[in-house]
Amino acid sequence: MAYTRAERLAIDTYSKCDTREIKYGTAGFRSKADQLDYIMYRMGLLAGLRAQDTSAAIGVMITASHNPEQDNGIKLVDPMGEMLAPAWEAHATTLVNAPDDGVAGVLEKIVSEACIDTNKKALVFVGRDTRPSSNRLRDAVIAGVTAIGGEVKDFGIISTPILHYVVTCYNDGENYGKATVKGYYQKIAQAFVKLRSSSSSHGNYDPVILFDGANGVGALAMTEFLNHLQDSLRVTIFNKGEGVLNHMCGADYVKVQQKWPEGVPKTQNVRCVSIDGDGDRVIYSVLDSEGRFHMLDGDKIATLVADYLQELVKSSGLKLKLGLVQTAYANGASTAYITKQLGIPVACARTGVKHLHRMAQQFDIGVYFEANGHGTVIFSTVAREAIQAAAKAKEGHAEKLSQVLDVINETVGDAISDMLLVESILHARGWSVLDWNEAYTDFPNRQMTVTVADRAVITTTDAERECVTPEGLQDAINKIVSAFSKGRSFVRPSGTEDIVRIYAEASTQEEADNLAIQVACAVY
Ligand code: 16G
Numbered sequence: 001m002a003y004t005r006a007e008r009l010a011i012d013t014y015s016k017c018d019t020r021e022i023k024y025g026t027a028g029f030r031s032k033a034d035q036l037d038y039i040m041y042r043m044g045l046l047a048g049l050r051a052q053d054t055s056a057a058i059g060v061m062i063t064a065s066h067n068p069e070q071d072n073g074i075k076l077v078d079p080m081g082e083m084l085a086p087a088w089e090a091h092a093t094t095l096v097n098a099p100d101d102g103v104a105g106v107l108e109k110i111v112s113e114a115c116i117d118t119n120k121k122a123l124v125f126v127g128r129d130t131r132p133s134s135n136r137l138r139d140a141v142i143a144g145v146t147a148i149g150g151e152v153k154d155f156g157i158i159s160t161p162i163l164h165y166v167v168t169c170y171n172d173g174e175n176y177g178k179a180t181v182k183g184y185y186q187k188i189a190q191a192f193v194k195l196r197s198s199s200s201s202h203g204n205y206d207p208v209i210l211f212d213g214a215n216g217v218g219a220l221a222m223t224e225f226l227n228h229l230q231d232s233l234r235v236t237i238f239n240k241g242e243g244v245l246n247h248m249c250g251a252d253y254v255k256v257q258q259k260w261p262e263g264v265p266k267t268q269n270v271r272c273v274s275i276d277g278d279g280d281r282v283i284y285s286v287l288d289s290e291g292r293f294h295m296l297d298g299d300k301i302a303t304l305v306a307d308y309l310q311e312l313v314k315s316s317g318l319k320l321k322l323g324l325v326q327t328a329y330a331n332g333a334s335t336a337y338i339t340k341q342l343g344i345p346v347a348c349a350r351t352g353v354k355h356l357h358r359m360a361q362q363f364d365i366g367v368y369f370e371a372n373g374h375g376t377v378i379f380s381t382v383a384r385e386a387i388q389a390a391a392k393a394k395e396g397h398a399e400k401l402s403q404v405l406d407v408i409n410e411t412v413g414d415a416i417s418d419m420l421l422v423e424s425i426l427h428a429r430g431w432s433v434l435d436w437n438e439a440y441t442d443f444p445n446r447q448m449t450v451t452v453a454d455r456a457v458i459t460t461t462d463a464e465r466e467c468v469t470p471e472g473l474q475d476a477i478n479k480i481v482s483a484f485s486k487g488r489s490f491v492r493p494s495g496t497e498d499i500v501r502i503y504a505e506a507s508t509q510e511e512a513d514n515l516a517i518q519v520a521c522a523v524y
C-alpha cells in the first residue's frame with residue numbers, strides 16, 4: 001500500500017481522539033487545541049496532495065483567529081491565495097472523519113479521483129499564530145507533509161494575510177511581489193510612504209494612532225511595519241502580547257461588545273485601531289470630546305474605500321466597473337448610503353470570505369468587506385493594466401490610483417494593509433476619524449446567539465436573508481418584523497460554532513433589542 005507509512009503514523013502517533021463528525025467549514029477546522037493533533041497531521045497529508053494536484057505551493061495556517069486562546073484551528077490556502085476549493089473541502093472532511101486505519105484508503109481515493117501524479121514535488125508553506133499550542137500543532141502538520149514525501153517551508157509566527165501573500169507571490173513567479181516576509185513589508189510600506197508624500201491635504205487629519213494588537217501576531221507585524229513607515233504615522237502599540245490573546249480586546253471584542261478595548265488608554269479624540277488574533281480583521285473606534293464611544297466597522301471602511309476609489313477612477317478617465325460586496329450583516333444605513341448617495345452598485349454574498357471574494361470578481365474593481373472588519377479590494381487584470389497605462393500617461397489621478405493598488409493586499413483581508421489604506425484616504429481627504437464617521441449613521445442593531453439541539457435544521461437562501469427550513473420560521477420572522485418601524489432581521493446557523501446567530505435592526509436601540517429577542521424566541 002502506497003500510504004502505509006502515513007497510516008502507521010496516524011495510528012501510532014496522531015490517533016484520532018474524537019468520534020464526532022466534523023466538517024471543513026468557513027474557517028477550516030476549529031476546536032479546542034488539545035483535540036486537534038490528528039486533524040493537523042491529516043491536513044498536512046492533504047496539503048501535500050493538494051500541492052501535487054496543483055503543481056504549486058499550498059499554504060497551511062494554524063490559527064483560531066479571534067477565538068479564545070485555548071482554541072486553535074487550521075486553514076489551507078490555495079495557490080493564488082484563495083480559500084481551499086470546494087471539492088477539496090469535501091476531501092478534507094472525508095479524511096478527517098476516517099478511522100485511523102482508514103487514512104491510507106482515503107488518500108488513495110483522493111489521488112485517484114483527482115488524478116494526481118504522486119511523483120510530483122509537494123511544497124507546503126506553513127504559518128502559525130502566537131497561541132502556545134500552535135508550536136506543537138505545527139509539528140503535527142509537518143509530520144503529515146513529510147509522511148507523503150513532501151517538503152515544508154516553515155514561516156514561523158506570521159499573520160494569516162502574510163501567509164496568503166507569500167503563497168501567491170511564490171506561485172505567480174513573484175509578479176505580485178517578492179515571496180518573502182520582508183518583501184511583503186517592503187512592498188506595502190513603500191507604496192504607503194510614496195502615496196503619502198504625493199498627497200497634500202492634511203486638514204483635520206492627525207497621524208496619531210492607538211493600536212490594539214489583541215495580544216497576538218498582528219502586534220508583531222505592526223512593530224515590524226513601523227521600521228518601514230519612516231515616521232509617517234505615530235503609532236503606539238498596546239496589547240502586544242502581555243495579556244491573554246483576544247481577551248477583552250481586539251477587533252471582535254470591540255465590534256461585538258461595542259466597547260473600547262481594555263489595555264488601551266481612553267484618550268479622547270484619538271482613534272484606536274483594533275485587529276484580531278491572526279491579523280486579518282480591523283475595526284476603528286474613537287471616544288469623542290464627551291467620552292462617547294463610536295465604532296467604525298467593516299461597513300464604514302468599505303464605504304470610505306469605495307467612494308475614494310470611484311473618485312480616482314473617474315478623474316483618471318477610466319471606464320472601470322466598481323462595485324461593493326457586503327453580507328446580510330451590513331448595516332442597512334451603509335447599503336442605503338453607498339447605493340443612493342454614492343451611486344455604487346452593491347451585491348450581497350453569504351458570510352465567509354470565499355463567497356465575498358468570488359462575488360467581487362464580477363467587478364473590474366471589487367471592494368468587499370464583512371461588517372466584522374474582514375475584507376479587501378481586488379482588481380481584474382483589465383483594471384490593473386488600464387490603471388498602469390493611465391498612470392504612465394499621467395492621466396488625472398491614475399498615478400495615485402496605481403500607488404493605492406500597491407498598498408492593498410489583494411490576496412485576502414489584511415488588517416494592517418486595510419489600516420494603511422484607510423489612513424491614506426483620511427490623509428488625502430483631510431479628515432479626522434469623526435469626520436469620516438459622519439458619512440452616515442448606523443441603524444441601531446443587535447446580534448444574539450441561540451443554542452438549539454441541531455442547528456443544521458435551519459437552512460437559508462438569498463444570501464442568508466431568508467430561511468427555507470424549518471417550515472414556518474420565515475413566516476414567523478416576517479410577522480414579528482412587520483410590527484417594528486424600519487425593522488430587519490435574519491437568522492443563520494453559524495459556520496464556526498454550534499449556535500444559531502440572530503441579527504436585528506430597527507429605528508431605536510430598544511426596538512432592535514426587542515426585535516432580536518422576539519426572533520430568538522421564534523427560533524428556540
Ligand atoms: C469565518 C470567516 C469570516 C466570517 C466568520 C463567520 C473566513 C476566512 N473567515 O471566520 O469571514 O465572518 O467565519 O462566523 O472566511 P460564523 O459563521 O460563526 O458567524
Ligand code: ZN
Nearest residue numbers: 065276278280
Ligand atoms: Zn482572523
